[in-house]
Amino acid sequence: MRMALGISYNGQAYCGWQSQPSVRTVQDALEAALGRFATHPVSTLCAGRTDARVHGLMQVVHFDTPLDRPAASWVRGTNGFLPADIAVQWAQAVPDSFHARASALARRYAYVLLQSPVRPSVESGRVGWVCHRLDHDAMQQAADYLVGEHDFSAFRASTCQAPSPVKTLRRIGISCRGQSPPHPALGWSPCYWRFEFVANAFLHHMIRNIMGCLVAIGQGRQSPQWMQQLLRARSRAAAAPTFAPDGLYFLGPVYAAGWGLPERTVAFDGWP
Incomplete structure (x- = not known):
């Protein structure tokens, strides 16, 4: 069986x-x-x-x-x-x-990112980290350029063995949660960012390479339109460095309902 x-x-x-x-x-x-x-x-x-x-x-x-x-x-x-x-x-x-x-009809990932002036401790290895504020609207605008069927060569690792760089990205959702009181030295609140990705399939390092670009845009080092330029360039050398793996979670595949398989687990709903 x-x-x-x-x-x-x-x-x-x-x-x-x-x-x-x-x-x-x-x-x-x-x-x-x-x-x-x-x-x-x-x-x-x-x-x-x-x-x-x-x-x-x-x-x-x-x-x-x-x-x-x-x-x-x-x-x-x-x-x-x-x-x-x-x-x-x-x-x-x-x-x-x-x-x-x-x-599998699609695959789902989440990246959890700690925005804080202090590096993670108890979350070490389970979240990415940035020590500067991020602009939600700029990152979401940039992410929206990626939705749809595109050649994702700019976000493809050199060791990727996929036969084609063309994938269909169905959704990128960005949210900030768990805001604490403003840090006394900075005047802004540390928080956890959650980036959710749904696509038919992903290239090697594709999400971590996209994350590097989204963070650069969120910190104001690039404009949201830069993401569109990267898609057109189709060159990995044009994009940001690969982001850390620590905060990346495979949420699981999506199957047709006819298989009768669970869509979520306790782990899925608990963390991140």
């Missing part, structure tokens, strides 16, 4: 999702735990690979197994063999035609 799992993980200690020799990855940890629970080797396919130090709130994988066990058993049993920073959130039997990657 084919099983689908929803996985959450803190990516700080891992060199990304995908299995690699001689380094610690989320996929290796998950497959080792599944193998111990199932008592046979298990190979998984995921909805979207994440990079080193990037977190997952609802990564979805599928695998085939000869075992017929209750869904709750797969959750509890696998979690018993996983490290504390990875957890199976749900399990569900799916038809053989389901494919975690190919069946």
Whole structure:
């Protein structure tokens, strides 16, 4: 039978999702735990690979197994063999035609950014950081230029293996939350920014490269129209440096309702 799992993980200690020799990855940890629970080797396919130090709130994988066990058993049993920073959130039997990657209609990410004169401490590794105020309207205007089908070569890593740089970005939502009292030395309030991205697929480092540009615009170092110029330039050299991975979260894929899979998890709704 084919099983689908929803996985959450803190990516700080891992060199990304995908299995690699001689380094610690989320996929290796998950497959080792599944193998111990199932008592046979298990190979998984995921909805979207994440990079080193990037977190997952609802990564979805599928695998085939000869075992017929209750869904709750797969959750509890696998979690018993996983490290504390990875957890199976749900399990569900799916038809053989389901494919975690190919069946996804879209993918969702969020980037959480701390705007504060003081660097993060308890949130270290879980948020990005800027020490200057950001202009919401300027960033949202710039982000709106990216919505739609475009050639995103300006935001594509040199190591990207995607066959085409053309992707359809459906939405970028920007909000500021958790404002505290104004800092006595600066006169403005620290807060957390949340940037939400929805697209049919993403290029390697695409979101982190976009984030670098949005921050430059939010700080007034570039105009919102610069984002439009970058799209036309189609050159990675023209854009801002790649932003830190710490605040990037894979929120999960979007599937057709007919598959009957969960759209959210407890981890999704709790943080960020």
